[in-house]
Amino acid sequence: MSWIDIGHIDDIPLRGARKIKTELGCVALFRTAQDEVFAASDTCPHKGGPLSEGIVHGQSVTCPLHNWVFDLNTGQANGEDASIPTYAVRIDGDRVWIDGSKLIARSAA
């Protein structure tokens, strides 16, 4: 694992999301009402909707374009045979860290 400090937890709105740019495209960081943070691809596999603009509820997010719902633990879409990649996140005090091994490994290799 190679942990990267992304920012302060309050940079992500409660029950909201922010995106980060990576070599693999945008990754969204979701913060739930209980201050859990999840990271997953920002791109909906259906029509490419930006998931970081969706409504975050429980441990799920709903795509803003056509309301596909994804479980943030697994990346699995509700009732669809599709999923989004997820990434490990660690919270250390107020800082949010993301596992960068999958995100920057390809270009580093």
Added chain:
Amino acid sequence: MKQRLVVVGAGMASGRVLEHLTEAAPDAFDITLFNAEPRGNYNRIMLSPVLAGDQTYEEIVTHDDAWYAERGITCRFGEKVVSIDREAKVVLGEHGAVPYDKLILGTGSNPFIIPLPGHDLDGVIAYRDLEDTEAMMKMGAGNKVVVIGGGLLGLEAAAGMAARGVDVTVVHIMGHLMERQLDEAAGYLLKKSLESKGITIKLQANSKEIRGEDGQVKALVLDDGTELPCDLLVMAVGIRPNTALASEMGLAVGKGIHVDDQLGTSDKDVFAVGECVEHDGALFGLVAPLYDQAKVLAQTLLGQEAAFVQKSLSTKLKVTGCDLFSAGDFADGAGREDIVFRDPSRGVYKRLVIEGETLVGAVLYGDTADGNWFFQLIKDGTSIEEMRDTLIFGPAYQGGDTSDPLSAVAALPPDAEICGCNGICKSTITDAIANGATDLGAIRATTKASASCGTCTGLVEQVLQVTLGDDFQLPTAQPICGCCDLTHEDVRRLIKSQELKSQDAVWQELGWKTRNGCHVCRPAINFYLLADWPIEYQDDPQSRFVNERRHANIQKDGTFSVVPRMWGGVTTPSELRAIADAAEKYDVPTVKVTGGQRIDLLGVKGEDLPAIWSDLNKAGMVSGYAYSKGLRTVKTCVGTDHCRFGTQDSTGLGIKLEKVLHGAWTPHKLKLAVSGCPRNCAEATCKDIGIVCVDSGYQISIGGAAGMDVKETELLVSVPTEEEAIETVIAVTQLYRENGKYLDRIYKWLAKVGMDWVKERIVDDADNRRALVERFELSQSIYRHDPWAEHAETKAADYAPLADLTLEAAE
């Protein structure tokens, strides 16, 4: 041998001292009373009723000449004290010296006069004594008066003069009235109430100078250049203890004359009482503590042991029709908590301040019936731990459990109204049940309860449930979503009846099965909460669909469309130039004219939104809310300005409507149009609300649609004036906001409630119509703003990526 007592100042506090002394020991003192005013003691706090004409000066005199004569008090009225010699123990008046053994200073306070240019003109007064009151009483219809100061005294002066027909304007520097006693919400209610009495109120208004002519006041000028003409200018901005004499005597003086618990000053033979003193850091302006001081001082002078203790206070505004009560201490502080109850529709506001287990302060507006009960709790320091949950509802509700809606329904008395539309009370329904009506349909058929608007359906079902017990099976209505078992209508009703004012309250009290709803229910709940509790609930952007959170419409490729507002569809060359510049600067691929007479910039990148908004803001344009479940556009034709057929100024009315309605959230989008004649070029009859101008006035029709369904509007009412047209449109909008199901356009809502139901509330009931307008305005005081400016200024960073790891990868 009698002691010689000299009293300086014949005010309410020293007057009360004399009452106690002469009653308890009529022969103990040889008393001399100096007063600069040429009269004895009168009840100064009743000057407001005198001003309002409710009482006369004679009625508020507490001590007349006979009173002083009977008690052998030597009165030196109209005579100023020149100096006091503490060594020789002599008071020197203008007409001679008087020696003393004991001296009481009751020099009171001076009104604070703001040293504005022109403050010494004739006609600039304070509100302090009878002369001031008389000057105000000379004003009548046709006169203009400006009052500086929106505190207790200023407002009483304003209301008193307004009652005499005077055109009164109150200028207040703070953001709301009586900011020391009230918060913004209550201050707003007070302002509305005073405005309804014809008083003009200007808040956050800084006075700059007073203009005069021939030495007489003529106008007050504010720092924004506004000139307020006036025949009299009253400054009611506070009082300062009058300590001049005490300072000259060399007594210890801070903000006031320092006194100990016995009202003694730094000289053992000199005492002070009333508004001129400072005790334990506090000053005194209300009458109750002054009377306490007077009693203690009288006892001290008679050699009895007594000590003055500061107590909680209560005040009431002496303005007819403004029910306002405040008591105790309501400053914020560590360990202090508030309990607040607000009912904007009834104009009721209550706030209790709790510290630990006791009540320390209370502010009540609109319903002050429980004021004295709260005041007693404050004074007694009663532990309120047991009744905390229901404390705000007053003594009548102690011990009740209202958290279970069924038990609340069971507890309703037989004559409690269940169905407001048809005036059906609980006993009518229980009688019908006893006669065999055992389901909702049967109750509707036999009693009409819940047969009109249906908002009481849940209540009727609960009555059935309570009455029939297990024999009653609740029909399974369509719930909002899988998160709960309730319908939209149920949730709306329960949010109102149980006063649920936060999402957490809704999740908790209505038994949500998920942590915080989902993308279906949460936006609906967010709307219901902000529509029903505009003041106490704060809009939650995270419960909004992306368009309303980002204030732009998301497109299929994740870019956004930007539509600046063009009021009534009218624009200018400079606005068009700014739009063109923005389109080029941000590489906008498509510029399109919309059906609602706006220009749409399509394909703007999310990260560019704050910058393009900022550019458009600079050209004077604001968000067009083209993304909102709220007011979209008011489409207009050119009306009488250019058209040879136009009967009214349709463009002007459209602009006015758009300015009034913009920013308001509604259950679904709201589109309006105003046509200047029945040729209907603005296509008003397929809008949510359409106005067609005719020679005799304005035909207002509602419930049109031109989307998935196509519908012609139905006529609501024809009104003769533009003012009534605007009032009616606002009232319909608010009725829809308060009752519509989320995502129902007006035509769908109308199909459920019926046009007759709407007419009853808007056309037939003028009071209700005005109340709707008032509630709309209360909500708009929060929501009528430009989110673009706010986001461009303070939230721009949220539109950019949080981090860019492509840079890390390059390292």
